Each structure stands twice: as structure tokens, then as C-alpha cells.
Amino acid sequence: MRWTFHLRSGVTWHDGKDFTADDAAAALAHLLDPDTASPQAAVLTPLVDPAALQVVDELTLVVPLLAPNAEFGSLLTNYNCYVARPDAVGVGTGPFVLEEFTPAGRGSVTAYADHWRGRPTLDRVVFSSVADVGARTNALLAGQVDLVSQTNLDVATARVVAASDRATVARVPNAQWYVLPMLTTAAPFTDVRVRQAFKLAYDPQAVLDLTVAGNGTVARDNPLPPEDPYWVDYGTERDPERARSLLREAGMENLELDISTSSYDPILTPMAIAYRDSVAEAGIRLNISTESADSYFTSTWMQVPLMSTYWYTGRSADQLFNQIFRGGSSYNETAWSDPAFDQLLDAARASVDTDRRRTLYQDAQRYVVDNGGAITPMFADRLVGISRDVVNYREVGFEFDWIGIGFKQAVQE
Amino acid sequence: VRTVLRRLVASIVTVVLASALVFLGVQALPGDVASQLLGQDATPDAVATLRGQLGLDQPAWQRYLEWLGGLLQGDLGTSLVTGSGVGEQVWPALRNTALIAVVAIVVGITASLVLGVVAGLYRDRWPDGIISGVSLVGMSVPEFVVATVLVLLFAIVWPVFPAVVLEGRDATVVELLPAVWLPAAALGIAMAAYIVRMARSATIDVMASEFVQTAELKGLSRRRVVLRHALPSALLPTLNVIALNVAWLFGGVVVVENVVNYPGIGTLMLQSVSNRDLPVLQAIAVISAVVYVLCNLAADLAALALDPRQRKGF
Numbered sequence: 001m002r003w004t005f006h007l008r009s010g011v012t013w014h015d016g017k018d019f020t021a022d023d024a025a026a027a028l029a030h031l032l033d034p035d036t037a038s039p040q041a042a043v044l045t046p047l048v049d050p051a052a053l054q055v056v057d058e059l060t061l062v063v064p065l066l067a068p069n070a071e072f073g074s075l076l077t078n079y080n081c082y083v084a085r086p087d088a089v090g091v092g093t094g095p096f097v098l099e100e101f102t103p104a105g106r107g108s109v110t111a112y113a114d115h116w117r118g119r120p121t122l123d124r125v126v127f128s129s130v131a132d133v134g135a136r137t138n139a140l141l142a143g144q145v146d147l148v149s150q151t152n153l154d155v156a157t158a159r160v161v162a163a164s165d166r167a168t169v170a171r172v173p174n175a176q177w178y179v180l181p182m183l184t185t186a187a188p189f190t191d192v193r194v195r196q197a198f199k200l201a202y203d204p205q206a207v208l209d210l211t212v213a214g215n216g217t218v219a220r221d222n223p224l225p226p227e228d229p230y231w232v233d234y235g236t237e238r239d240p241e242r243a244r245s246l247l248r249e250a251g252m253e254n255l256e257l258d259i260s261t262s263s264y265d266p267i268l269t270p271m272a273i274a275y276r277d278s279v280a281e282a283g284i285r286l287n288i289s290t291e292s293a294d295s296y297f298t299s300t301w302m303q304v305p306l307m308s309t310y311w312y313t314g315r316s317a318d319q320l321f322n323q324i325f326r327g328g329s330s331y332n333e334t335a336w337s338d339p340a341f342d343q344l345l346d347a348a349r350a351s352v353d354t355d356r357r358r359t360l361y362q363d364a365q366r367y368v369v370d371n372g373g374a375i376t377p378m379f380a381d382r383l384v385g386i387s388r389d390v391v392n393y394r395e396v397g398f399e400f401d402w403i404g405i406g407f408k409q410a411v412q413e
Numbered sequence: 414v415r416t417v418l419r420r421l422v423a424s425i426v427t428v429v430l431a432s433a434l435v436f437l438g439v440q441a442l443p444g445d446v447a448s449q450l451l452g453q454d455a456t457p458d459a460v461a462t463l464r465g466q467l468g469l470d471q472p473a474w475q476r477y478l479e480w481l482g483g484l485l486q487g488d489l490g491t492s493l494v495t496g497s498g499v500g501e502q503v504w505p506a507l508r509n510t511a512l513i514a515v516v517a518i519v520v521g522i523t524a525s526l527v528l529g530v531v532a533g534l535y536r537d538r539w540p541d542g543i544i545s546g547v548s549l550v551g552m553s554v555p556e557f558v559v560a561t562v563l564v565l566l567f568a569i570v571w572p573v574f575p576a577v578v579l580e581g582r583d584a585t586v587v588e589l590l591p592a593v594w595l596p597a598a599a600l601g602i603a604m605a606a607y608i609v610r611m612a613r614s615a616t617i618d619v620m621a622s623e624f625v626q627t628a629e630l631k632g633l634s635r636r637r638v639v640l641r642h643a644l645p646s647a648l649l650p651t652l653n654v655i656a657l658n659v660a661w662l663f664g665g666v667v668v669v670e671n672v673v674n675y676p677g678i679g680t681l682m683l684q685s686v687s688n689r690d691l692p693v694l695q696a697i698a699v700i701s702a703v704v705y706v707l708c709n710l711a712a713d714l715a716a717l718a719l720d721p722r723q724r725k726g727f
Contacts, residue, residue, distance in 0.1 A: 132671045
């Protein structure tokens, strides 16, 4: 399969040069270079040979794929895939020009007037690094900053912020994806009946209500958020009696297990507790095991049978399934490896017919719900602290709308 | 002179021992730098490569000796996170912290000495009651609570001071000055309690002593008795407490700086802990040990100078 990219004309780099197909090829090759160590390289390397890229003319790039993938375009929308010039650090094509950057210190960007979509609303954005979440919130409440970025406020803090005169809370629906992964290579989760029982046993609505006061949507073990164009309304229907009988069939009655959690994210422990309380009805007894937050993802995650984690939503369906559910992927946190499922993903990637692809990704969702190792209770809203003067705060995937965001006064003028 | 020399040698041994303990302690932290730096998305290959680049595959004792050697030449090492020299991060942070410390010490110690002496002079009367009561509360409430309450009152409810510092470590003194007062006040309040208590009891002891009574009987004015005779004697036992407090300031500053994001040594230390930036952490720990030892040394020497009795017996 070959992908042909027709580049937009009139796009310029921050130093004024035109953005060409040569630049796009160089950016892609840079991304795939092992020395760059891009997190997205693991996804793209099996698909693209950087030596095979063909620059047809100024604005046309042909990418021959090593394996068919009709979703290749969506993989390039990942936040690690911005075009960059390997020869000029800090020069891009985005709406803001890098002015200053200090690791763990201040940074600033200024508006790029010649951006192809027009000049952004703001003239300049200044970044400050504040390590403590409490201090970050105080800075917002005191009016020193206008936006607390990259911070999901817990429900209690969000109430304080929303009650203040200066600040309020912007809600990004279903932006946090919470999971209780069962390691499918470890007992008792090697048995699919046990995995099904653990999904049937709990009440996702109770977990959602107890952990985030209902600020989100129940997922019912379907890992795709409802906003995704390929989403299908399919999930586990709670049935503790059936869970009990599945466990009996598997010879796993009166199961007692540890569920690992940490304070890495404030929701993980409440989620584990709510889950524990909910599955008691099906005869499953769980003990909460709280691990150190700073080594949780290196020493506990993917190493114990039952744990709790979260991801950000915003991946395309193809990336989500191939990264987190395909056998052998380094992010496959349930270590689930099912050839039938992987074939389903290959078939979807190879299909250029959008309707057929949608059907296949919907089958993939059903397959994960019925057989996979991930208990997915819910998607929670991300609660972002912003000043009351800020308008047009919109988040998409991992990013927000940099061009539209602005202040009330500026918009009125 | 011999006494002084012995004290100096003991101090140096203490600092070296502290550095070894710190090195060992840091090694024992769970999780390693490479996986910490690369985050949750790290592939095993990338982690292994980074471990090699950082020299983490060498044995710990070898790294310790190399580091100690560099230290003696004034080289604090290279930060694992930013790749720049540790000194570039530590010295500006130390300068910023010194700014808070100076304000807290000068204002805090002067005020608490005066209050302590006043409380001692008015023993069991109302000024003593108020001063002792308030200082006990200040002693009991942890400094981060004091700092948080001060921020809430004077930055959010009445925005007189900034709630947090947004400037980085290389901010100028003028930029930092408005932000110094709240953390300095929080530290001063916590520190004051000890000094007030100490100065109060020392004053009571001295005022009850025979030489003060003699001076009073000679008909000297109360003012003269207090300032010329009682105060210098009352200061002596307080000196050690002050020295320890200055050293303690270094610890308290870690907590208080983080509440207001002040770009000093405390914030840098917490960042280094969560980033597993061992060279920075070790440098800070050694500097803290040096400050601690120096403060005690200074207190000993000052006591030696003020009190001739201590010069014998060593």
C-alpha cells in the first residue's frame, strides 16, 4: 500500500522558508531515526522505511508502506509527530514561535503572524514550571496564571476553583481513561472465564460515582471512548450471579487476590477500592496493595496480576488497539496475545473501504470486551483550571486549540 | 588553637561520612534514573541505552569515588536530567534560598530574642502569657501549614504578595524580593518559638542569679542591669539554639519553598528526588551537611570566645 500526501501550499517555517515535501520526508526520517528515540517510532517503524520515501515534487510525498495500513494518516496525528527541521532546533510550522526555553524553568512563545491559518488570537504565551499541584492551584486562584495546564484537578480541588471569583473549571469530557488491567499471562487470569467473571462482577456506575462523583461516562470494558467515530455501543452487562458461576466452572470459587495501586494519580486508589467493594457480591475478595508512586510504573505495572492504571484518550482507534491490545506490543499492559484478534486488526488496516474498516474496528471492540484482560470501568472528565477571563479553551486529544484560545476583552474589541 | 583544629577535623569527617551515607541512600531509592527519565512510555532498549550513557552500569563504589574526586576539585558533576553542570543549578538555587534565610534569620532571630527577654522579665504576667502562648502555637503547627495559611490570607484573600514564584532559578533578587516575605515569615514563626522559649528561661535564670541581684542592690537602674549585665549572659545558652535553628532552616526551607514554588534549594531538591537526578541530590545533601557543620562550628567557636570557662578541659 502507498500513501500519497499532497501538502498544503503556502505553509512556511518560522524562519520564513517554504515547507516542502523534502522537509516532510526529512521530518519523517528524523522521527524514525533510532537516535531520536521518539516514542512513536515503535508504532511507525514496522510500517515505513525512511529510505523508500519518494519526493514527487515540491508538494507531493509518497510513502510506500511495508505493511498495508489504511489508518496510517491517523497515526501521524499523534502528538509526537509534529514536523520539525532536524537541522534547526526550535523551528516549526505552528502558530507560535519558540522564544525561550529552560528545562524545569520558564519558557515563552510568540505569535507567528504568517501562520497558514492566520495569526493566533494571543500575542505571547509564557510557561512557568510549578512542581507542586497545590502551588499551581494557588497561582491560579491568586490570578498569577491564567491556565493550569497538564493537570487534572481532583473533584474536591475543582470545587474550590469553581467557587472562586477569578478562576473556573473547564471540563474535557472523557479525557481520562481508567483501567484495571488483568495480566493474562498470570494466574488466575490465564483463564478467560475468570477475566469475564471479573468484568461481570462489578458495577461501573458505582465506580464512576464513588471515584469522580459521576464526572465521566461508564465504559463497561469497551476501551474506545464514545467520541470515537468507530465507537460501538457494546459493553459488559453486570451480572454477579453469572460471574459467580463462571468462577465455579473455572474452579476459582472464593478467590482472594491483591489489587495494586498507587498515588501516582489521585483516582487510582479510590477506583481500586470502589471496584473491590463492588465485586464482593460475586464472592471475589480483593486486598488493596498501595505501592510507591515514583516506582509504580517501573516496578509494579505489568508485573503483578491485577493493577490499576490510566491513559489519556485521544489516540485513534487503530493506534489504541495496536499499541495497547496487540500481542507483543511494549504497551500491552495485559500481556494479552490472541492471534484471532491480531488478524482482525490486520484486516482492518488492510481495508481501504471505510465502512468495512468501521465494522472491523467495532468487531475488535466486542472482542476486547468479551475476551481481553482490561477491566475498563470508566472514562473520567479532565477538569482543567482556567481563569474566568479565558475564552475558547478547547482540548482535542493531547492538545488544545492554540489558535482560538484568548481573553474575553480581546475578543470584544 | 588545638581545640579549634580538633573541631575542624571532626567537622570534615562528619561531612565525608554524610556524603557516603547520602550516596548509599540515594542508591537505595526504588526505580532507576533511566526508566524514570524516559517515563511510562519507555521501551526496554531505550532504557538500556540510557543506562549505558549515564554510566549507571558501573558499580556504585566506583561512581562514589569518581564523584568524591570531582567534588574535591570543585566539580559537582553533571545533572542527569538537564545535561548541564550541577553547579549551574545548585549555586543560583542556593543564592535564592540564602535570600529567604537571611530575611528569616535577621528578622526572626532579632524579634524572637527581644520577645524572649521581655517574656523572661515579665515572667508569669500578661506579656509573658501572650508571648509564650503564641510561640507555643507557632512551634506546634507545622511550617507548611503556616505557609499555606499565610498564602491563603496574604496572596489569595488580600493579594498583597504573590502566591507562587513563576520565575526560574536565574531570577534576579529584585524579581524575587516580593515573594520572599511569606516563606520567610513562615520559617521565622516556626523558628521563633524555640528561640523565644530559650531566651525566656535564660533571662529568668540570669535575673535570679547573684550577680544581677548584686547589681540591683548597688542601685543601678533596671534598664542598665538588663542591658549591660543580664542580656549578654542570657544570650550565651541561646547561641546553640540559634545555630541549630539556622541549620534547621535548611530543612524547613524544603517544605516551605515548595508551597510557594520558590526557586531555591528546597524546590530543586524535591525536583531532583522525583527525577532521580542523583548528582544534584548528592550535591545538595553535601552542601546541607556543610552548612549544618559550619553552623555548629560557629556556635562552638562563638561560645568559646564569649565564655572563657569553656576554653579549658579540651
